[in-house]
Amino acid sequence: MAQEAPWHIASKKVSAARSSQGRIMFSGCSLRYKLGDQLALKGVTFSIRPEERVGIVGRTGSGKSSLLQALLRVVELESGSISIDGIDLRKVGLHGLRRSISVVSQTAALLEGTMRSNIDPFGEHTDAEIDVAIRSCQLGELGADKWIEGGGRNLSTGQQQLVSICRAVLRRKDILVLDEATASVDEQTEQIISAVINREFKHSTVLIIAHRLQAITECSRILVMDDGRLVEQGPPSFLATRNGHYARLLRAAAAAGASPEA
Numbered sequence: 228m229a230q231e232a233p234w235h236i237a238s239k240k241v242s243a244a245r246s247s248q249g250r251i252m253f254s255g256c257s258l259r260y261k262l263g264d265q266l267a268l269k270g271v272t273f274s275i276r277p278e279e280r281v282g283i284v285g286r287t288g289s290g291k292s293s294l295l296q297a298l299l300r301v302v303e304l305e306s307g308s309i310s311i312d313g314i315d316l317r318k319v320g321l322h323g324l325r326r327s328i329s330v331v332s333q334t335a336a337l338l339e340g341t342m343r344s345n346i347d348p349f350g351e352h353t354d355a356e357i358d359v360a361i362r363s364c365q366l367g368e369l370g371a372d373k374w375i376e377g378g379g380r381n382l383s384t385g386q387q388q389l390v391s392i393c394r395a396v397l398r399r400k401d402i403l404v405l406d407e408a409t410a411s412v413d414e415q416t417e418q419i420i421s422a423v424i425n426r427e428f429k430h431s432t433v434l435i436i437a438h439r440l441q442a443i444t445e446c447s448r449i450l451v452m453d454d455g456r457l458v459e460q461g462p463p464s465f466l467a468t469r470n471g472h473y474a475r476l477l478r479a480a481a482a483a484g485a486s487p488e489a
């Protein structure tokens with residue numbers, strides 16, 4: 228597991244990361260979860276430009292989430308390196324690294340408290356900023372003082388995810404990762420989320436990890452993972468016309484019918 232860098236080093240590097248633009252580079256990255264396990268990533272190399280929106284697809288167990296685990300240094304690489312804006316992540320404090328990337332997962336981590344305390348837990352934003360973010364995520368009907376029960380029990384699944392997105396909108400980091408964020412929401416919420424990302428994250432690098440190929444159709448580039456390797460990449464329209472991995476995932480989704488699972 229990753230070691231936290233000394234605080235003074237972390238602070239120095241964090242400020243460097245804050246002025247970043249979100250260029251991500253994976254160079255020959257291999258990762259295994261435990262000694263004796265198979266490699267979950269096998270020499271993965273790619274780079275993502277600032278402001279690019281990239282979809283990461285692949286079958287279950289192909290290594291999509293492991294890319295995120297590596298990026299957040301939840302699990303250290305066995306070999307290779309990852310950098311953000313030229314800074315090797317091993318030189319960045321974990322605390323700063325994780326605060327410089329917004330992650331929206333499949334299930335929203337909501338705590339009992341107001342909407343405001345859920346989207347701005349450190350009280351860093353003004354009322355006006357909070358209101359704008361809430362309205363931008365179409366949560367205006369609920370408002371900043373809405374009481375949220377633990378786990379968001381009194382909200383619909385779609386609203387729970389919109390609260391997570393709203394938190395990311397307020398934090399406005401250079402890198403946003405959606406990890407199966409729309410896997411359990413209805414079509415309408417998915418459209419709202421997509422519109423929020425188009426509008427609010429124009430200047431962020433956005434990575435979308437998704438089983439459902441519908442979730443990544445607006446990405447400018449797709450990375451296709453298979454058995455821990457990056458096996459294909461390119462614009463979705465281009466990959467769809469090649470008889471490769473992405474086209475196979477599309478066919479599998481079409482065969483699965485109305486609920487396109489890769």
Ligand SMILES: Nc1ncnc2c1ncn2[C@@H]1O[C@H](COP(=O)(O)OP(=O)(O)OP(=O)(O)O)[C@@H](O)[C@H]1O
Pocket residue numbers: 260261264266267285286287288289290291292293294438452
């Ligand atoms: N915490 C873990 N401990 C041990 N092995 C793991 C762990 N997480 C994932 N793996 C293994 O690493 C490999 C890659 O898994 P990963 O979760 O990255 O794939 P994925 O493409 O994200 O799959 P899914 O779509 O099901 O989430 C798989 O063989 C998986 O069993």
